[in-house]
Amino acid sequence: MNNHKSEYGVIQTIRFMIRQAVKEAPAVLVWLVVDAILALILQLLELYVTPVLLRDIEEQIALKELVTTILFFSSGILLLTGLKEYINNATYQGKIEIRMSLCKAITEKIGATSYCNLGKKDFQEKKERTNQATSSNSSATEIIWIQLNQLVFCILGFLAYLFVMKRMNVLILAVTILAAVVSYLAAQRSVVWLQNNRAENDHARQCMWYLRGEAWSPVSAKDIRILHMKEWLLKTMKQNYEIFMHFERALGNHHFMADCVNIFSALIRNGVAYAYLIGQVLAGNMDAPQFILYFSAVSGFTSWVQGIMENVAQIRQSGVGISDVMELISYEEPYRFEDGEPLPKNAAGQYELRLENVSFRYPGASEDTLHNLNLTIQNGEKLAVVGRNGAGKSTLVKLLCGFFDPTDGCVLLNGEDIRKYNRKEYYRLFSAVFQDFSILPGTIAENVAQCVDEIDFSRVKAAVKDAGLEENIERLSEKYETKLGRKVHLDAYELSGGETQRLMLARALYRNAPVIVLDEPTAALDPIAESDLYERYHELTKGSTSIYVSHRLASTRFCDRIILIGAGGIAEMGTHEELMEAGKEYAHLYEVQSRYYTEGGMEDAAFDA
Structure with missing residues (x-):
């Protein structure tokens, strides 16, 4: 969960997602409303089926008519359940497309943003949070559609049940709503506690995963053994495990208290409802089917009230994640790109x-x-x-x-x-090779040309030859189509240190900047x-x-x-000669370094130091 202040409000984030849906998968919006309506009809059928059948039995109607009633409700429930499942499958791909369009926009932003932004703390924090908001089907940018669907469903259900319960005493409605609000507030107290206290737990969890990864890592295996790091790893992991478990126990206690409040609220609500409805039955104002209908409606009405509040809270929380995405995509660019002036033509290349x-x-x-x-x-x-x-x-x-x-x-x-x-x-x-250069998970030709389309293979081969890498590549079965990057391609070729350096030289020569x-x-x-x-x-x-x-x-x-x-x-x-002749710091550093590269110089330099 995010616990920072968002730049965009809930309404703005919902509008943003609706615009994305209209652009990428408009059917998601249509089916969202249709599914909520079908879900409400299904709920009403389930609400009325028992009272209607009980009334038919009391009135001793013909078996044929009873079977017809049963078939009507059963067919309706089956049909609506099937339609809902169809809608869920039909919109599944669309929801993913919307989320992936945002992943693409985020990637484009990060890949093209002003370089100085990458070193800014707030940009890095936004980047991490957008990853949480777009990383899975349950992340904010996809789960929002389920939450909006449920909110529409709960609002429609609230109105429908309000109509069903219009004959009931206003006091019963007030108690029902109050019980729902109390249960919701108790649950929210747990959520607020979680938001305010999860930072330490998240840190402990991250430490545990990191330490476990190091313990399993073949790279760290040598250090763990030769430096006797096993005890330190276990001790540190235990410390973080205790922090983690302390948090989980405290969270469990908060959930338990919230459940107790929910049970107590339900007990009071049901007690008041039972007392009122039984009184109506004894007074002759209500028969058994109506008793069942209204009591079920009281329980359902509570669910609608709680559902509205819970979904509003969930949408607000998802809105924080969506706001993170909006903030990153619209992050200010200090450098000029498309709005900058084109470089003046320079035919001489001076x-x-x-x-x-x-x-x-x-x-x-x-x-x-x-x-x-x-x-x-x-x-x-x-x-x-x-x-x-x-x-x-x-x-x-x-x-x-x-x-x-x-x-x-x-x-x-x-x-x-x-x-x-x-x-x-x-x-x-510029054609630049930095200390932390990148090998892309593509072919050798793509790594030299730094692109995937319109590769000039004659230039690639010429650059590779000049870099002294031709013989190595020609020995490979796929030659210039050989894949690099084993994190993506299991059959990738692993370059040696010298080959990597020469590949970087070939890349610079191909660019010819x-x-x-x-x-x-x-x-x-x-x-x-x-x-x-x-x-x-x-x-x-x-x-x-x-x-x-x-x-x-x-x-x-x-x-x-x-x-x-x-x-x-x-x-x-x-020049080198001028600086050596000057006899200042350059000459001193050169002399010190040169001692290390002459026979026996290592010991002499160390001694002089």
Whole structure:
């Protein structure tokens, strides 16, 4: 259950879902009302069948007429039950289509939203809540149709039973309604308690599932054994289990109290109703069939009142989940996309990137990661960005790529602020490989081309060949149609670390964008392998503007210019030779790192440190 304040009210969420239904599956709305009417007729048949048959028996009507009455009620009940089941099956697919259309809209929003949104806490929270609201047949965006159907059904039933009970004393109606309200409020007290206290229980449940997953995981199996983690796992799981069980016992007590109130309310309601109806029978104002009819109506009337209140509460709760979906889909976009200006035509393919007085601070941080930075990257230049971990190298790259907008200052493309352009078009200028790159659960060709339609296989093969991966792929039975990603395809091929790196190179070559960005994608490789791969990128991307990010200084010696990021800005800048000659931090870091890669240097470096 959600326990946060929604931006949209219940009426707005219902309107939103109705609009979705009209667009995706309008039959759901029609059948929703028809099903409620049929359900009411079925309820009335079941209400009247016993009193009518009892009256017929008392009046000793002919057997043929009695059988006819029985057949009428039985056929009606059977027919209506069958129709309801047909409607349920007929609308099942439509309800799923509506929910899946929202899943698609959410996926499109998350996949296309401004990159900076992905790091915002409220966006992440909304994303998690929308998953709860759309993940199953019982989630808010699908269960809402059952709840609306039941609300219509209860309202119609309330009106119908009110008409049936019009002969009864107003006091009986008042007691019946009061008993229903008291029972509902007692049940709601349990619901409110659950909402206010489930956070700790949810955390304990998540911990238990996590710990169980780790205990079962082949990846964690080695650590559990060699580090003697078994006792710690069991102890931590037991602690969370006790929290979980304490919550469940307390919840059970609240439910028990609510049930007791419900039973007591029903006892008072039935006692008053029995007293009144028996008095009417003894006074000769009511016969036995009427007694049964009205007593059944009293019980049913309570159900209608409770049903209305319960369904309103359920719809309100589902409305919170639907509001989460609406909030995410309409989440504000700080970047311009379709409403942005198109990039100016550049037949010569000449692009200059410039950071002008750029500062950037992450949300919630007390200091700028980068402060008042100025940098110009000329067309065709090979630029290396180096520095210690956490210095701001990746942040600089994300600013250049347009993933982040500066807190102050601006990023310029050929002298124009990139914020005015269509950001999607701006992204097309870059071919980037990041440290956390993605292997899609598709074919090798699709992973190289990064699309599923209109793949240029000649370009794919050329890129794979240049990346040095051709021989490996040609050995596979499916070759370029070989599937990757075992989480989706059981027969998928598993790439080695080296093959993955070369696939990323092939992907960059296929894209053939004006600007190449490598943001430490080789961090898992040894220094020699990283240097070789960077050299290969250098050879194959001549003429392109290239930005190489690394914390290993030896990998980027070939670059036209090297900038060392430190203290929120550019601490040093120049060629490798110039920086070494200057003898400052770059030269010191290079010397320290180089000791690790010479014979016997590991011990010397450790000793010097």
